[in-house]
Amino acid sequence: MSYNINNKGYYGEFGGAFIPEMLYPNVEELRQNYLKVMAEPEFQEEFNQLLKDYVGRPSPLYFAKRLSEKYTTKVYLKREDLNHTGAHKVNNTIGQILMAKRLGKTRIIAETGAGQHGVATATVCALMGLECIVYMGEIDIARQAPNVARMKMLGAEVHPALSGSRTLKDATNEAIRDWINNPVNTHYIIGSAIGPHPYPDMVTRFQSVISEEIKWQLKVHEGRENPDYVVACIGGGSNAAGTYYHFLDNEDVGIIAVEAAGKGIDSGESAATSVLGKEGIIHGCKTLLMQTNDGQITEPYSISAGLDYPGVGPLHSHLYKSGRGEFYSATDDEAMTAGLELAQLEGIIPAIETSHALAIFEHKTFKPEDIVVISLSGRGDKDLQNYIDYFKL
Amino acid sequence: MNRIHQKLQENKKLLSIYFTAGYPSINDTVSIIEDLEKSGVDMIEIGLPFSDPLADGPTIQASSTQALKNGMTTEKLFEQIKDIRKTVSIPLIIMGYFNPVLQYGVEAFCKKCQEVGIDGLILPDLPVDVYAEQYKDTFEKFGLKNIFLITPQTSNERIQFIDSVSDGFIYMVSSASTTGAKSGFGDEQTQYFERIASMQLKNPQIVGFGISNNETFTQATQYAKGAIIGSAFIKHLTNKGVNTIDAFVKGILN
Numbered sequence A: 001m002s003y004n005i006n007n008k009g010y011y012g013e014f015g016g017a018f019i020p021e022m023l024y025p026n027v028e029e030l031r032q033n034y035l036k037v038m039a040e041p042e043f044q045e046e047f048n049q050l051l052k053d054y055v056g057r058p059s060p061l062y063f064a065k066r067l068s069e070k071y072t073t074k075v076y077l078k079r080e081d082l083n084h085t086g087a088h089k090v091n092n093t094i095g096q097i098l099m100a101k102r103l104g105k106t107r108i109i110a111e112t113g114a115g116q117h118g119v120a121t122a123t124v125c126a127l128m129g130l131e132c133i134v135y136m137g138e139i140d141i142a143r144q145a146p147n148v149a150r151m152k153m154l155g156a157e158v159h160p161a162l163s164g165s166r167t168l169k170d171a172t173n174e175a176i177r178d179w180i181n182n183p184v185n186t187h188y189i190i191g192s193a194i195g196p197h198p199y200p201d202m203v204t205r206f207q208s209v210i211s212e213e214i215k216w217q218l219k220v221h222e223g224r225e226n227p228d229y230v231v232a233c234i235g236g237g238s239n240a241a242g243t244y245y246h247f248l249d250n251e252d253v254g255i256i257a258v259e260a261a262g263k264g265i266d267s268g269e270s271a272a273t274s275v276l277g278k279e280g281i282i283h284g285c286k287t288l289l290m291q292t293n294d295g296q297i298t299e300p301y302s303i304s305a306g307l308d309y310p311g312v313g314p315l316h317s318h319l320y321k322s323g324r325g326e327f328y329s330a331t332d333d334e335a336m337t338a339g340l341e342l343a344q345l346e347g348i349i350p351a352i353e354t355s356h357a358l359a360i361f362e363h364k365t366f367k368p369e370d371i372v373v374i375s376l377s378g379r380g381d382k383d384l385q386n387y388i389d390y391f392k393l
Numbered sequence B: 001m002n003r004i005h006q007k008l009q010e011n012k013k014l015l016s017i018y019f020t021a022g023y024p025s026i027n028d029t030v031s032i033i034e035d036l037e038k039s040g041v042d043m044i045e046i047g048l049p050f051s052d053p054l055a056d057g058p059t060i061q062a063s064s065t066q067a068l069k070n071g072m073t074t075e076k077l078f079e080q081i082k083d084i085r086k087t088v089s090i091p092l093i094i095m096g097y098f099n100p101v102l103q104y105g106v107e108a109f110c111k112k113c114q115e116v117g118i119d120g121l122i123l124p125d126l127p128v129d130v131y132a133e134q135y136k137d138t139f140e141k142f143g144l145k146n147i148f149l150i151t152p153q154t155s156n157e158r159i160q161f162i163d164s165v166s167d168g169f170i171y172m173v174s175s176a177s178t179t180g181a182k183s184g185f186g187d188e189q190t191q192y193f194e195r196i197a198s199m200q201l202k203n204p205q206i207v208g209f210g211i212s213n214n215e216t217f218t219q220a221t222q223y224a225k226g227a228i229i230g231s232a233f234i235k236h237l238t239n240k241g242v243n244t245i246d247a248f249v250k251g252i253l254n
């Protein structure tokens, strides 16, 4: 069984492009060109150069000694938090801005939840001198104020999404509507491994640098390329997709996903899509999503704005459904506690999204000889106020 | 013969009206349909509200949100219109997004449509290729016409393909936009209308998006068989209520 995308844009039964005709020319243009463009030597050179000199890659693979001792296993942290702009998101925005330029686009739009993808998009637009409009839910604008200021300082316009739950889902709706209204000059930089084909695959490929580096870095540390487990948090699933990518078809490597349980799976305030979701269509993609029996998309909840999404990328639906991935979910409390623990054991303050991945130790016991690589997808600066409020710091 | 085909053969320009089922009040659905027919409307698109209507602008979004708040569901809509064919004879089309149909079950949904006397469907996010491959047989089994959209950016080649899969009319989106975004037509639209008219498609075209009054209705139907009004009618319902539908329609048809 292959876990990768097939030539029709599906991972198993999930994926595809369920888009209104108004979006077809743009999405089709991208579909026909993305692999060709990515394979061009000049493209690769420019991409890799920017990842190295601008983003600061390779990001370290750090052996977390005290965390390992605490949980009697070998834990490595893939330090995406050390990237320029503070998260893995920039790997994708660098790739997509180069893609947009190759396609002759002059105007960039994006959606954002936590603001990390918005900042990463505003950053690359400043770098390339392109107009940038970021859609962000009104609620998220309030809870991620530092990132809103960053985007503005970088020259982006931040448009509040006022419909629905006024979070990531609605910001994505607004971005898609913008794209419908601007069909010629605009490229939409989607921030996760979601959306119509080819987005999930394109984003995954740009993020796959994470697992590519893990392989050679682990070889240096441990003399072997393959860990026993790779662990990542899942919002839409881009850091996870990048972390898993080069291990997908190697079943010796366990794939572990941690979703946001919010106040608990059965609390009615959760974002644990694989457990609570059913197959359907969200943002142009057939995948698992949280919805009513009537097919209305429901409002998710998580303390973490970046995980507060009612769907999950089609790759992850496939990993879940096929059993290739082990799926867990961490509550707000478990995540916050795990974030504090990392700060105090390793001197690293993680993003609250990432804290969910770190809460894996609440749910699974590893063997002492296991090598567990956790994607440290982002740093916690943007979340300081949330940590302060939560822990009364 | 399917009511849509019959209607398209009439020697006149057709006015089609979109409204959101369950808006402004949950029980307005049937009376709005009946009043529209009485006022001289040729065809009706009954909007099945969706939480995330990607192709719609603020007016239709807000009406969908309100309809859902009012308690509108797929089952409820079928219940409301179960006797609609006792009083209404013009073509009725359900317009909605694919996910609610998928959750209802595509076959069950189509069967129910046939039972209550729905003639066709418009599901903007069900792409023509997926339809042709997976759902065409089911739609046809229950006598439903599936209506596809084309836009000024749709290539001639794709228009030919859409024409070949269609059996009814083609929904010609006047400009690249969400619903209700733009009003009126410029040179660009005229060129696009002329280009499509010159393609001699087997299916007649009905223009939608950007039509709000007699002037835009007349402009659009100069090249096409008819025109669809959505946002402007919803705005009318919002501002003037459900009792002056006749005045609205007369205003369009003059």
Ligand SMILES: Cc1ncc(COP(=O)(O)O)c(C=O)c1O
Residues within 6 Å of the ligand: A087, A088, A113, A114, A115, A116, A117, A191, A192, A193, A233, A234, A235, A236, A237, A238, A239, A240, A305, A306, A307, A351, A353, A354, A377, A378, A379
């Ligand atoms: C640091 C960090 N990690 C994870 C995520 C979740 O996104 P994804 O699942 O696409 O990696 C986000 C989203 O904003 C984020 O900022």
